[in-house]
Each structure stands twice: as C-alpha cells, then as structure tokens.
Amino acid sequence: MNKSPWIFLGVLFALSLSWWGMVFGPAAQVNAAKSDLGDGTALHPRSGLAQQGEQIYRANGCYYCHTRTATGGTFGYELQLTQLGEDQDLTAEIIGEEMFTVGNNIFNRAYEYKALAKALDALKAEEEKENGNVAKATEQKNKAITLAKGGNLEENLVALGVSGVSFDTNVVKALELPLEMTEVQQAKVANAVLPVTHGTESWDEIEDKVRGLKDRAGAQFKLLPKPKEWPDVENGTASRQSVSRDYLFDTHAMPGVMRMGPDLSNVGARRVSANELYAKIYNAQAGGVSSHMPPFKYLFNVRPLKDGEALPNGAVTLADGASVEENHVVTPNSKARALVAYLQSLRNDRSLPEAPLPGSIQSSKATE
Amino acid sequence: MAENQSNLNLNEHDEPSAGDQQMPVSIMVVLTLLGYIGCYKVDELNANFAANVHAPFGSPEEVASLAPSEAELVFGKGKQLYANCQGCHQPHGGGTPKLVPPLAQSEWVLGDPQKAAAIVLNGLEGPIVVKGEEFSAAMTPVGAAWSDEDIAAVVTYIRQEWGNGGSRMMPEDVAATRAKIQEAGHTGTWTVETLNSVFPNE
C-alpha cells in the first residue's frame, strides 16, 4: 500500500462495490418495476394537487417526524388438501406420517373413491371395446362399490370433496348417494378439505410439503396465511406493510426516519375527513387535545368572525362544529389544500401481488 | 512567546511511523470462516435477489403462492365489469321480476357460454323464458365495444358467482362467437328465435 495510485484505485473499487449493491442494483430493479397489478388494473400517479402537496410536505420537513413506512409481521400457514394426488403413498409421505394417521379414515376412503372412479372409467372403456374381460371389470366395480358404501354419508361427501373425483349419475346411484343433494351437502362437497397444517407453521416449515404436493404428487391444495403479530396493522396504522412499489410515483420518496408522530402510510384510508386533517394541521392542540405537533397556522387564512355571522361553509371546524380558532374563520390556503390532498393520497389499503392484505388473504383460492 | 501559563508542549515527536506486526494467521482464518458463514447465510436468505419479495416473505415461491391465480384475476376483472350489468340484473344476480331475468342458476348462463357471450355482444329483446318464468325487458348491447378478454371475464364471472359453479370462458371462445355471428350475417339485437338459430341447443 505504498504506491499512491493503488490507493486511489483501491478506494474507487471498494466504494464501487457498495455503490453497485445499494445504488445501481436496487435502482435498476425498481426501474424495471411495472405499475401493472396483473389484474388489468394499475397503480396510478398522484393527482396534480397531491403532487404539489408532496412538495409542501418535503419543504416543511414533515418527514422528520412522520414516517411513511408500515412494517409487516409474520404469517403462519394453514395448508389444506383439496385434490388428492395419484399416488397415495407419495402423498402420505409428503404430508407426513402423523397427518396420515390422524386423517387416516377419510384419507383412505378418498383414495378408495379415486380407485373406484378409475375402475369405472376402465370398465367403460373395456365395455366400449367389447373385447376386454368384462367379467373382471364388473367384479372390480362391485368390489369398489362395496368398499365405498362402507362409510356414512357425511364421510362419503367429505371424501368426495377431498378426492375431487367426479362420478356420473349412474355411479352416484350405485353408491346410493343422494342424487338431489341439499345445499348444505353441496357446499360440504365443494368445500371439503383435509387440513395438513394448522396455521402456526412458518413458510420454511411447510415449504417442502408445498413443493412436494405440487411437483411430485400432483395434488391440489389451499394455502391460508394467518397473520401473526402485525403491530402496525393491529393498531390501525396501516393495512399492510409498505413495499417498494408504494413509492413508485413519488417525486421524492420520503419513507421517514422516526415516528415522533403517527405513521402516515395509510392516512388516506383511515376515514379521516379533510376537515379533520385541516384542523390537525392548523392547531393540533385545539379543543384541548394533548399533542406535540407544532401548529402550522401559516398554511391558513384567518379572519375574525363578524358579529352575528354564522360560520361559513368550508371553514375549518373541530369535531363539535365550532371553529378551530374561537371567533375566527379559518380557511385553508392553496398550500394546505395541496398538503391534505397529498395526505389523502397516502394509502396502502390496496392489495399488491407482493404484499397481500393480511386481513383479506384468507380467501386465497386453491393452488393448481 | 514563552507564556508562563502555557501547558502546551510545542516540542513534538517526529511524524509517526507504522510497525510491521503481522496479523495472526489464526485470526485471519477465523475471520475468513465467519465471513464465509455469513455469505452462506445471505445466500440462503436473499430470495434469489427477487425484486418482489419484501419482508415478511422469504422466497419468491412464498409470494407466488399467495398472489391471486390467473383464474382469480379473471373472476375479479369480471366482477368489476359486472358493474355495467348490475343496474338491471342486480348485484345478487336475481334480476327484476317480470322484466329482467335472473342470472343466478339461469340455464342461459350455465348452458353454452357462447350463447351468453352473444347476448352480451349484441343485446337481446324479450320475451325470454328463464327458469320457467317469462321476462319482457330488452337488453342493450353492453359489450359491443368490449375486447374478447373483457367479455370472457364477465361471462366467466356470471357463470361462477352466486353458486353457479360454471366453467371459465376463454377469450378464444369469444372470438369464435364473433366469427359465428359474422358467418350467420346477423346484425342488431337478438331475439330468442334468432339466437337459437345461430346457436342451436345441442
């Protein structure tokens, strides 16, 4: 380290590593990000007024005390088998011996049905060809039907659902299943599932099962994420965690540094009216509220209320309808309007493919 | 300049030099090992450098397994488009007695999807018998300007919502429907007769 040029080159090289990793890499990745949400809808840029509001937010340094970054928690996963794979042993191996014994009865029965449906298909094919061994096929069929009749109706229905086997009317008749099922029974068949995990397992714990069921056993399943410990969602701050695409249309991204005040990532969705936001910005302590947010009165036009004059429409009021400043009419100026438009544009209550809402993802569908 | 109160020693040592102590090999080995373990850990946790994996998720597979499937997205899109229909057919798909036929459990909806698509494309003038009752109102060609994907989505939606449990309609089927209509030389609103003549029941 005594040749001066080497120091220069070395320094440049060392710094370039973190530059590539933290500046170039993420920037290139985000530049490739699309606003398309995959369902034909897209994230939209802010309105012009809200964009102006972003500049007010920035210029006044609001980002020093308010973050715009909601954090996520963790998920546990409930894995439910909806369609059996072809190979009973393989499926049993993947979902685990323990589960296999617990769900033994239904599980075995479901596979019997599956075998039955196959046997019936084979029989049909044989009969059509008229050169196969019809007697053997009939024997197979009868054996299968006897097997299938073993359980009670409820179990049969469940097993039907789990196996996802469809029978034609003749088979249903042969099995003495009701042709006209009640709505309850129909729903039961449609929704029948075999729980493999209970919703406390992390992704790491179920990853092998998911892969095995999908790739090796060819089974179908539902994956129900159960949110665990999402403080920002639980206390009403946000609807989900913030992800990079939430900042796609920011002129200046201001995720914030500390929460001297509440997080604002979802303020637009908190059903806070514009008037409430105006009142908060004008004077957060108005009406005896305890707060340490400084008042931003210079964003408002204030004039004294004339004698006998009623408070005009559009004046900023407290929750009880009184003016936010006693005996004065307070109206927001253009900057305050822009700022509130910006605040109302801040929301993360919309599900993104990479960040589903922890509350709504329960309705996840069967995975193919 | 000798100030009496001076406690500053202005005589200084020579410029410092650096010793030639070597770093112990054992420390180098330990540090290299630790660094390696860290690399291994990062390799395990980096989610393949995917742009769409954010905390709390750990892998692209996990994100993909939660993202809605194509079928769900089509259903959702159809649900959005159904906003154009629910004024008459109602959000619950039950229609209006005597005027607008229901879509829930309707044999027209659950039958040939091409027939349903044709109605969306060209509209239909009553009377029409659905689920044994007669309805008289006329339907405008709401989907005349829609793309194949949109029509497929809305037909898929009405075939699957309200417990209908019908199959999904693909955009190719809509294209086939358009071709059939063009082949038959039909223009304007359907009546039940013209519709059945172009799309005969099997």
Next chain:
Amino acid sequence: MSEHADNVALAPAAKPEEINASCRLPVLFLFFSAAVWAVQATGVGLLASLKMHVPGFLADCPFLTFGRLQANAWVAFLYGFAGNAGLGLTLWMLSRLRGMPLARPGFVIAGAVLWNTGVTAAMVGITMGDQPGVAGYELPAYASRVLLIGHAFIAFSAIITYFSRRHQQLYPSSWFLIASLVVFPWIVGTAHWLLVETPVRGAAQIPVAHWTVTSLQQIWLGTIGLAAIMYFIPKITGRALYSRQWAAFGFWMVLLLGGWVNLNSGSPLPVWSIKLSQYASALFIFALIAVGWNLRQTAKGVPLLGSDDLTLKCMGFALGAWLIAGLFTFGNACPDWNGLLQFTYASTAIRHFFAWGFFAMAMFGAVYYVAPRLFEGEVDWACSGTYKYIYWLTAGGAVVMLLAGVGMAYGHGHALQGGVDPFSVDMMKKALLPMRAAFLAELAFLGASLIFLGSMACLLFRNCCGDCSPMALIRKCRAAKAEGGVE
C-alpha cells in the same frame, strides 16, 4: 520503500515549521469557519429541540419549522463544521505526513470560500423549502454544485501535495485522508444526480438515499476522524503505530462496508438488500476489532482518557465513541434489535453521538494541537485552560445523547411493537421522552461550540495583538468601548 526507490529521487523533507507556515492561512481559515458553523449548527439544533418542549414556539414563521431547522442544523454541522475542520486537518496532516509544504494554498483559499458559500446557499435554500426530502442529505442542487467545486479546489491542492514526494512509505493516516478526498465527490455527486438533479423513480430513491447518508457518515466522516486518531495517538505518545497490516485491514473494512451497513429491517425494500445490509453490519465488527486492537496495542499502558495531554484525551474519547457507535452498527445485523429501535429517536441519537462524540471530538483534539502551531513563532492558546471545557462538554453531551437517545428510545420501540395506540397521549410521551432528554446534550454541544469559537477568535486576535489573555482582552475592549470581538 526501497522497492520504489528508483522511481523518484528522495527529496529532502521540509522542516515542520516550513510546512506549518505553508498551511497557515488556508488551514486557519478553514478552522475558523468550522468554529462559526459549529455555533450555527448547535444553535439552530437547539431551537429545533425547543420545539419538542414548546410546540407553539416560533410556529407562525414558515421558515422555522422543526423540519427546516433540523435540516439546517445537520447541514451546518456536516458541511459547515465537519467539512471545514476535516478539510483543514486533511491538508495539514497530508503535508506533514508527506514532509512537503502545502502546494497551491491559493486554490485552498478559493475552494474554502466556495465551500462556505455552498454551505450558506444550502442553509438559505433549506429555509426557503428546497431540501430534497432525505433526512441526512439536505443539499439543494445549487448548493451541492458549489460544494463539489469548492471541494475539487481543495482536493486539488491536497493531491498535488500528496504526489509531490512519491517514494516515501505511506503512513496509514494518509490512506484514510486520500480516501476521504476521493469518496466525498462520489457520494455527493451520486446523491446530487440521482436524488435532486434528475431524481430516479420514487421507490429507487430509498436505497440511494440510504447509501448516501450512511456513506457520508461511516466513510467520509469515518475516514477523516480515524486518520486523526491514528495520527495523533502515536504522534503524541511518541510510539510507532502497532501494525500497518491491522491498519490496512481496518481501512478496507471501513471503506468496503461503510456504504452497506445500517439499513433498517423494516425498510420498504426487497428482502435481499436488507439481508445484505445486515450481513455488512455483522462484518463491521471486523473493522472495530482491527482499529480498536491496533490502537490499543499502540497506546498500551498509556491512559488515553486520563492523560494530561488534551489532544490525547480527545482522541481517546473519539476512538471509544467510534467503537460504541460501531457496536450499534453491528447490532443492526440483528433484525429483532433493529426492528425495536428503527422508528425511534435512537438512530438519530446514534448519528449525533457519532458526529459529536467521535468526529467533533477528534477535530477539537486535533485543532487544539494544530492551530497554535500554525502561527509564526508558535503561539499558545490564549486561554488554554478553557479549552478543556470543550472536551468535558462534548464528552458529557455525547454520553447523555447515547444514554438518553438510545436508552429511552427503548420504551418507544416497545410501544410501537404492540399494545399502545399510535394516536394516544401515551405513545406521544414515549416518543418525545428521548428527544427531550437529548436536549441536555444539545445544550452541552452548544456550550462546547461557543467556547471553541471563542478560543479560535482569541487565538487569532492574539496573534495580531500580542497579549490577548481574556482579562487583557476585556480591559482592552472596555477601554475602547468597542464591541467584544470574542463572539
């Protein structure tokens, strides 16, 4: 080293007095500017802190919002104080370590004037609302342009000096100083282009901003401060630095990792960048070990903090502060720890602890050593007794900042993690507590800055007027009925 001895004939080293004389005007100008900005930074910072006690304070003036004051305070500290003092010290140390007089001092003066113009422009711009929206990088486009040109002028002089005598073995501090000169334009240039001039898409600004802020702190301030510590501890104790190899290892670790570390685990970024940052934060312990061990072995048996020599004391404290701040960086490798503190005052407190406990302390110590030597005949501090209060105030402030900022932020962190309504008074109190406690620290820093400015002013004054002990000065002032020139 002998291996390059054939490159250039060994030029005779210049005498220290000669070097001091060459640095006189430019370095003193930079030091004095630093002192002025330090007062500005702490004064404005204190105003901002006051708002946490009295929210209505100065609230009707749009130019004095908390956000603008906070941004102004940091700009005044980072570019005003740290930049001026750091650049001045860089020039002096490089000249000394190279054994050559400072080349092209005119460039330095020009650069220093530009630099200070840039800082002033930044502060005016922020007051008018031109900050780019990144806590930690608040330069408007016009200000960063002027700063970069000013820096180029100064760096030009430093690098000419550096190359003027090529064959000599390089002392580790000069690596650090050269690095600081190279990285600054890169960091500020990156932020200038990607955040302000032609901003990248919103989401991509977050990693860029983080890289900028952490690089400015860990690499730019870090290298200058460590260079000073590695220079002055051996210099004053009269020993050799324990090991070049350890120093080299620490150097590359700081440079390699400085830009990666400290990304919050809750940042809205893809998982991979967060995991990489945590890995870098974990590796940062290597830098701590390398630097800490090297200096410990160097100063073995010498009580740094208990030393009679004020410079040594300052350097000892600065080293300790760097190690403690580094431990927090190391702690950020743990997602649970970081997740607890990420949205509290703690990160800001650590930044201030690093800025004052480490960097400013190292600068105060260095200036105490360097400034008197720059004068003809090497005058002493006019009131050397008062200078030690700078040490005590800064040290006390830094300790309060650490304990209050981080310790009390725990409560806030726990509250954010669950249970407490984010809109409640309870949450507000928990959020404010660390910041209010840190007010004491800000007060101490203001005191230190005022004494620093006073001492610098005394020193300059005395050089012109001979006797300038405080009493003599006061007598003179009274007699002349002139306004005191001290402050």
